[in-house]
Every structure is written in C-alpha cells, then in structure tokens.
Amino acid sequence: MNKTALRALLRERRALIAPESHGFSRPTGQGRRARGLSQHQVDQLLHRAIGTYHRLESGSYPNPPASLLRDVALLFGLNEQEWVSLCRFALLHEPPGPLHQSSGKQIPGVWQEAVESIRHMAYVTDASWDMLAYNEPFAELFAHGAVPGNTMRWMLLDPDGRRSLTNWHTAWAPMVLPQLRAALAARPDDEVLRQIEKEVLEDPEAAPLYGADDLVSHPDGDERPLYHAQQGPGWLTMCAAQPMTAPGARLIIMVFHPGEKRAHTRAPMLRAR
Numbered sequence: 001m002n003k004t005a006l007r008a009l010l011r012e013r014r015a016l017i018a019p020e021s022h023g024f025s026r027p028t029g030q031g032r033r034a035r036g037l038s039q040h041q042v043d044q045l046l047h048r049a050i051g052t053y054h055r056l057e058s059g060s061y062p063n064p065p066a067s068l069l070r071d072v073a074l075l076f077g078l079n080e081q082e083w084v085s086l087c088r089f090a091l092l093h094e095p096p097g098p099l100h101q102s103s104g105k106q107i108p109g110v111w112q113e114a115v116e117s118i119r120h121m122a123y124v125t126d127a128s129w130d131m132l133a134y135n136e137p138f139a140e141l142f143a144h145g146a147v148p149g150n151t152m153r154w155m156l157l158d159p160d161g162r163r164s165l166t167n168w169h170t171a172w173a174p175m176v177l178p179q180l181r182a183a184l185a186a187r188p189d190d191e192v193l194r195q196i197e198k199e200v201l202e203d204p205e206a207a208p209l210y211g212a213d214d215l216v217s218h219p220d221g222d223e224r225p226l227y228h229a230q231q232g233p234g235w236l237t238m239c240a241a242q243p244m245t246a247p248g249a250r251l252i253i254m255v256f257h258p259g260e261k262r263a264h265t266r267a268p269m270l271r272a273r
Contacts, residue, residue, distance in 0.1 A: 003059030006089035010057045015075040038242070046071045056090070066096050073099055080104075080247050097186035098127070104248030107132055108132050111243065111251075125151050127183070128192035128249025131139065138254070143229045152180060153196050156206055166225035166233065173209045177223070181210075183248065219252065223266065226256065234258040 015036035019026060024041055042053040048068070055061035056068065070088055073083050080103045087095040088201070099105060104127030105203050112133040117123050122143060123134035130151035139145040148154035154161040159249070164173040180200070184193050200206045220240035227233050239253040257264045 001059055001062065001092065006059055006086070007147075009050070009082070009085060009089060010072070010076075013078065013082075014039075014057075017076065042075065044073070046077060061090075063089055066091075070099065080150070081244065084247075096248050101187060101189055102247045103127070105130075107243045107246045107249055111187070112268040115251075118253060118255070120253050122251070122253045123147075124249060124251050125242070126246065127187060129153070129183075129196075130189055130192065131254050132249070141228055141254075150192065150196070152176070153199070154192075156180070156196070157199055157203060164227050164229070166227055169209070169223050170207070173206065174212065175224075176211075177206070177210050180216075187248065189271075223262075228256060231256065231258045232261055233260050235262050 008130065015034070017037045019037055019041060022041070022045055024035070024037070039054045039057065040050060042048050046053070046068070051063075052068070053072070056064055056072065066087075069086055073086055079097065080099055083095055083099040087093065106126070107124060107138070111124055115124060116132045116135045118135055121138040123137070123138050124132045126132055127149050131147060131149055131151065134147055139147050142148070143160070148158065148161070155165060155172060162168045162247060177200070180193065180197060184197060187193060189198070197210075200210050218240060219238040221235045221238070224233055226234070226236040235257045236256040237257070241251045243249050243251065
C-alpha cells in the first residue's frame, strides 16, 4: 500500500464534494470548516460502519475489499485513470475491472488520423472488440475490403475469418478464446461479449476449444500464419497497445511477411542501452 499517495488522492477528491449535494448541511457555529464531505459522511453515504473510510484514507486498512474501493470511486466521481491509481495505491495491483461498463467504448477522434499514418495494417477496437478505426492496408486484408464490425466475432465465428486465419484450430482459436473469457470476467455485463460467448458455445467447432483450460495469450509480439486476400499466404507479427483513456480498447499493428514459410528473421527484443 502506498499510504502517502492514497491519502493525497482521497483527500483531494473528497474535498471537491459539497455536503449539500448529498443532503447534509454545513455547521454554522463552531466546529468543522474543512471543504467537502467529512469522513463520517462518507461512511453514511456508503452504508459502512463508522470509521471504515477513515481507515482507508489513513492507510490503516490492509487489503481493503475491491467493493469498498469501487463504492468510494463512484461516490467521488473518479475517472478510469484515477480508478487505476486508487487500486494501485490501495492494493498494489491493477483494478479487477473497469469502473464503468461504458468505459473503453470510445477514443479521441485523432486516433483515426494516427492509424492512417501507419504503413502496416493497423486498427483500433473498443473493449467489446467493435471496430473504431482502421487504415487502408488493413482493409486490403479482406476480400472486397469488407472490414468486419467486430474482430472477435470475425476471428472466432465468421467462415471467412477461419479461412483467413491459417491453422485456425491450433494457431488462432486457442489464443483468442481465452481473451474472450478474460474480457467477460472483467466486464460480465457487456452485452456484445455475452452474445459472442453465446454464439461460441453454440458453435460445434469453437465450443470444445472454449472449454479448454488455456491461459490468456496476449497478441503483443505473437507470430501466426495468415492468408492475405491480395498477397496470399504469409506470417503475421502483431504489436498490441492500449489507448490510455479507454481501458479494454486496443491498437493492433500487423506486420505481414508473405510466404508459406517463415523466411524472415524475427527482430530481437528492444532494451534501453
């Protein structure tokens, strides 16, 4: 626990909330004059035992439950980046999921221009794998430039996707399906992901693979076989990143090398000198 940073964050945000906005009145005589809600008022609003919030803000609450942190974050109106900071300060690890289910559904419009400036295939999807932005080289991957609306559904369920993703049963599905499970664990109420899972469980080829006990395989730096609509068979190396303001969204840059076999040399890991 980072007590100093935790205390500073909570004090600052608590001071911004007017007690009157929650039905409390400020004392007019002698007494408390500090701005914002009192610690006691926070306990009342969160329906917690008196002293609970004081322990959290003072750093004397070891391993506070995520439910308490979430309730405090919602009361204080934290954004997603502040929610991440709160969990890191209080728990020393990433949050169990986004603060708001609507998070990760939009990105600044300049991302379209940024994606178009990349010479390799590149695209950005939201937290549900719905397409947000892509460039022309990515569109050329598909026959007639028909870019899918949701890349997760295309990779797992679309017949064209299974033909394009060479060795789908062994090189793609076992790596993609765990990502769907992990996303649903973080966003259990995401209707798009729930519908994709329903279709996966009804699919005779995908369902048995979905039940396998595979670990989540993040695509960053991964290399897999691919059939390009214009360039034919080849090998795809993926670079993955996340827009900072949209948790769950992802930027994927796809470096494609044509050829049946890996005729290229993989670049070494980059390290600061």
